[in-house]
Amino acid sequence: MAGRFWTYQKASEKYILKLATRPSTRLSDHQVRIAIGAVSLNYRDLIALKNKAGRNVDGRVPASDGAGRIVEVGSAVKQWKVGDRVAGCFFQSWQSGRFEMRHHKQDLGGTIDGMLADEVVLDENGVVAIPASMTYHQASTLPCAALTAWYSIIVRGGLASGQTVLVLGTGGVSIFALQIAHAYGAKVVVTSSSDSKLIRAQRIGATHTINYRSNPDWDKAVLKATDQLGVDHVVETGGPGTLEKSMNCVAAGGQIAQIGVLTGFGAPTCSLFPLVARNVRLDGIYVGPRDAFVAMNRFLEQKKIQPVIDRVFSFEDAPSAFEYLESGQHFGKVVISNEGNNVS
Ligand SMILES: NC(=O)c1ccc[n+]([C@@H]2O[C@H](COP(=O)([O-])OP(=O)(O)OC[C@H]3O[C@@H](n4cnc5c(N)ncnc54)[C@H](OP(=O)(O)O)[C@@H]3O)[C@@H](O)[C@H]2O)c1
Structure with missing residues (x-):
């Protein structure tokens, strides 16, 4: 199976977004494959695209924030099964406790590939269950913001x-x-x-x-x-x-x-x-660890808090979503939908 993905591509001093396809890779024992239903953008993604922080993201898949359905699990995975609805953790390696500098090598859409793709492969400990009442659009807004x-x-x-x-x-x-x-x-x-x-x-x-x-x-x-x-x-x-x-x-x-x-x-x-x-x-503050994400999801569910989504763009129109975020017109979150992607 091949999947589409967006990447940052260097264009003089900034980056542009480029759409491409790639074949699925084999899962290792502790990985899960996620069909992405939605991605949400953060100001950080604009910083990367506009090269405001001087960070090399050439060839990197953008976006830390995405949610979807697990479509395959590695042979040793016990905590997830096919069909589970999950979101990725911003820092894949920060499970709990104090921040450590090693986590900087594990940030989705920064040092490692992010979520703006049809399918994403993550470590089983790099995802959390999303609140049952939330759509993928809503849950995609949780991991960073x-x-x-x-x-x-x-x-x-x-x-x-x-x-x-x-x-x-x-x-x-x-x-x-x-x-x-x-x-x-x-x-x-x-x-x-x-x-x-x-x-x-x-x-x-x-x-x-x-x-x-x-x-x-x-x-x-x-x-x-x-x-x-x-x-x-x-x-x-x-x-x-x-x-x-x-x-x-x-x-x-x-x-x-x-x-x-x-x-x-x-x-x-x-x-x-x-x-x-x-x-x-x-x-x-730099986002937060996985255990805090789990606790927050429980609270959001208990209190019936619905993320505020300003506007939804299609996967193919991802560059317009970045432009809209840059315009500052939004209130709350800007989402990129990929719901045709075998996620329901
Ligand atoms: N450290 C972390 O873990 C972390 C995590 C997430 C975000 N961030 C950072 O936090 C900031 C916000 O991120 P975001 O994703 O929430 O951004 P965002 O959704 O793009 O929010 C932008 C909004 O900020 C407001 N704004 C802009 N300039 C302002 C100013 N001078 N004073 C007050 N408000 C201003 C504007 O609101 P109005 O239109 O209402 O004026 C603008 O629409 C960014 O710098 C981002 O890099 C850091």
């Missing part, structure tokens, strides 16, 4: 009911953080460049909304919304251009989950002293 939000505020942050969370913008990570925090009984402050997106955020639980474009002093607005106390947790997806304001409006003893680079890879120009003065914890 949802797990990053979960790991940031729940596992590392220890979020408690009644606390406050600030999320920056309305992209994939932020909207999952909003949904998860809201389901935990937290109050959530959401910023966005778009008033219409802020209305959508209110509909799914945002307590306070701030347009960061029309209100450049959004940190002051966050303080006002929290009786000058600041927020207990910041889901910091902005990076160097937003960190100073995040530090200004985090509560004493709070946490900043340092996640993103939406404002670039440069160094922040601000003093870090507010972290000290406020006894704030600055947590570097």
Whole structure:
């Protein structure tokens, strides 16, 4: 059997996407073969395509996030059977515990081939069962965006009911953080460049909304919304251009989950002293381990949380999905469907 797959192909300083086919390879004893039903995109995939981080991905299959059905299992696989519905783990080797640098060699769609293909072969420990109530489209959004939000505020942050969370913008990570925090009984402050997106955020639980474009002093607005106390947790997806304001409006003893680079890879120009003065914890976050993914899926199922999908593109139209993500028009997730692919 041959399957289609997309790859990054070097084109001067950037990459373009190229569609190709490849024959199926034989499974080793501990591998599973997955027919992919859907893939979702993350900002990271744009960073790779646009070569913003200077990482060599020439010939690599893009995308960490995908879900599908197991169609074959290796001879020693006991935990999975044909027909099981699964998603891949962002870091194939990070099962639990603290992060170790060796996991950088095992990130789907980065150092190793990702999910933007008809079929993918992964180690049996590199997948998790998806929530039974979710479609492949929905489950494809979980491995990076949802797990990053979960790991940031729940596992590392220890979020408690009644606390406050600030999320920056309305992209994939932020909207999952909003949904998860809201389901935990937290109050959530959401910023966005778009008033219409802020209305959508209110509909799914945002307590306070701030347009960061029309209100450049959004940190002051966050303080006002929290009786000058600041927020207990910041889901910091902005990076160097937003960190100073995040530090200004985090509560004493709070946490900043340092996640993103939406404002670039440069160094922040601000003093870090507010972290000290406020006894704030600055947590570097890089997605999360497999056991946290399993726990998160249980929570999403219990709370009936449905991922917010903005738009779905066909497998053949994958380059348009990347362009749409780059336009920043989306609210939540952008998905690439491959449902004709023997997955139901
Ligand atoms: N460390 C990790 O484990 C990890 C995991 C996932 C993502 N990330 C990083 O986190 C960031 C978000 O990723 P994503 O996949 O969620 O992105 P995304 O879905 O593409 O979200 C982009 C959205 O971010 C908002 N935004 C852009 N510039 C902003 C700014 N200056 N201030 C506030 N909001 C801004 C915009 O929302 P509005 O349109 O509402 O303004 C934009 O639509 C990226 O830098 C990504 O690389 C890191």
